[in-house]
Amino acid sequence: MSQQIPLKNLDNDVVEYDLYQKRTKIYTRRIQGFFQSIRTKILWVLMAGYFLTPWINLGDRQAVFFDLPSRQFHIFNVTYWPQDFVLLAWLLIIAAFALFLMTTLFGRVWCGYTCPQTVWTMIFMWIEEKTEGNRNQRIALDKQPMSRSKFFKKFNKHALWVLFSALTGLAFVGYFTPIRELSIEIFTLEAHPWAYFWIAFFTGATYLFAGWMREQVCSFMCPYARFQSVMFDTNTLVISYDEARGENRGKRKRRADLKALNLGDCIDCNQCVHVCPAGIDIRExxxxxxxxxxxxxxxxxxxxxxxxxxxxxxxYTTENSLEGKKTKVWRPKSIGYAIALFIMVISFAYIATDREALGLDVLKDRNRLYNTTPSGMIENIYTIKVMNMDQSDHTFKLEVEGLDGIKVIGRKKIYVTSGEVRSIPLSIQVPPHVLKVQKNKISFTISSIDENFNVSKTTESRFLGPVN
Ligand code: SF4
Ligand code: SF4
Incomplete structure (x- = not known):
């Protein structure tokens, strides 16, 4: 992070600061170690998940495919419809509570290990090191005037950043447009203009956030970084410098007598600062x-x-532990979050398993209230929409009830493929003498005639007739 530098001393006591602070470039040193190896493994898993998932097919469609025009979200063998969006809301609430609980117990593990900003920045830093060299070489390179070698190093870095950003954009759009076709159409210039727009947008955003802005996103743009302090308490796991052991810091020889030199264990090598992607000194x-x-x-x-x-x-320690007190994992705040999370997960599981596999909408033709047929029957026109939200194709039978002598003119057996919404126009006819009032309640029932798929759906509508 950049230090706030006074613009000028107005007099002995008053100092003027510029509220806009220019970013000080952070040159991180690469480090191997236990936690870095965990981060690298997590990075591989997340990258593989992100880039490969759109390429996995289930039958003749992508296993994970968000089909916006059809308003269907396919997640492996489950298809979510607009009416299932309550589940999405539950899922977001569950994710929020899981994050609250995790933050209360383990601090910023999400930020440090799994946040896309962290993961993509790690990859961009790796590219930077491969193209421009280690920390010292990069500092020296930036101080050099432009030369052919410097130009090529910088060019290679930015070209690889843009390439990786473009792959990120392509993979992202591939969750919404079939990725196999998209990957070809993008080069034959046959892709939809919106596909080009969104790939360009995500390419630009990735390049900017992971290449240029890095820690600035975490410090100034991410709302989670701001509100997480509410979830922290003295029992939360944080990364901390043991001041009592480390101070007084200072340089010394390897086998020096610390007591004689009045030194603690910190040798003031600044390695902890040089590796920090946020550019801070944890000792503060x-x-x-x-x-x-x-x-x-x-x-x-x-x-x-x-x-x-x-x-x-x-x-990794807690404030309590640093003060020699006992750390409590389960305290009112963490218990509260855990209970809320448990209730949310159970509710989600109930709603998810209880979701309907069949949908039925009945739309009455609004152009004419009713017709009288040549045989004297009163006729109303409807369009019914049958939604098969199951993973298999099914045949359904249609029944209409509510008035004596009611007749369906049109198809009574309807074949609907998986994920299809079939619209069928229908004429419903009733003998005039049964209509005692102008608006009559009738019900449409659609039920599966397939074995092993015992579902039905009933929707009510109105049948209009002449005023008697
Ligand atoms: S890395 Fe070096 S400067 Fe940082 S705390 Fe350890 S000994 Fe001190
Ligand atoms: S001080 Fe820097 S290196 Fe240490 S955990 Fe925080 S961000 Fe990472």
Whole structure:
């Protein structure tokens, strides 16, 4: 992070600051260690999941496919319809409560290990190191005047960033447009203009956020970074520097007598600062910019190992533990979140298993209230829409009830393929003498005639006749 630099001293006590602070570029050093290896494994799993999922097919369609024009979301062998959006709302609430619980217990593990901003930034940093060299080489390169070698290094970095961003955009749009066709059409210039627009948009956003803005997104744009302090308490796991053990910090020889030198275990090597993607010094205490990536732990542990000191000068700990008090995992806040999460998950499971596989809409023709047929029957015209939300095709039978002598003129057996909404125009006829009032309640029932699929759906409508 950049330090706030005074613009000028107005007099002895008053200093003027520029509220706009220019970003100070952060040059991170690559570090290997226990937590970095966990982060790398998680990165591979997430990347594989993100990029490969749209390529998995289930039957003749993508396993995960958000078909916006048809308003159907296919997630493996379940299809979600607009009426299932309550489930999506539940899912978002569950995700929010899971995040609250996780943050209360383990601090910013989401930010440090799984957040897309963190994961993509890791990849962009890796590309940067491969093209421009390690931390010292990159600092030196930026200080050099432009040369052919510098130009090619920078060009390669940005070209790879743009390429990876474009792949990210393509994969994202591939969740909404069949990716196999899209990947070809994009080069033959036959893709839909919106597909080009969204790929370009996500390419630009990825390049900007992971390449240029990096920690600025976490510090200034992410709302989660702002409100998480509400979930933190003295029992929350945070990454912390053990000040009592580390201070006084200072350089020393490997086997120096610390007591004689009045030094703590921190050798003031700044490795924890050099590896930090947020550019902060954890020794100054917990800061809002810290994303909990634990790289400073890996860096400091490797230094402690070299110095033959015990590891853990920077570690995962809690405020209570640092003060010598007991850490309580289950306290009112975490119990509350856990109970709320449990209730949400049970409710979601109930709604998800109880969701309907058949939908029926009945629309009455509004152009004419009723007709009188040549045989003297009173006729109303309807359009029925049958939605087969099951994973298999089915045949349904239609029955209409509510008035004596009611007749359906039209198809009474309807074949609907999986995921299809079939619209069928119908004429319903009734003998005039049974109509005692102008508006008569009738019901349409559609039921499956297939074995092993015992579902039916009833919808009410009005049958209009002359005023007697
Ligand atoms: S202070 Fe440590 S845990 Fe926090 S962002 Fe920096 S390296 Fe990661
Ligand atoms: S890496 Fe450890 S020893 Fe080095 S400055 Fe940071 S806290 Fe001190």
């Amino acid at each position: 205490g917990l800061q809002i910019q810290c994303i909990g990536c634990a790289l400073c732990i890996d860096a400091c542990d490797s230094v402690m190992e070299k110095m033959n000191y015990p590891k853990g000068l920077i570690s």
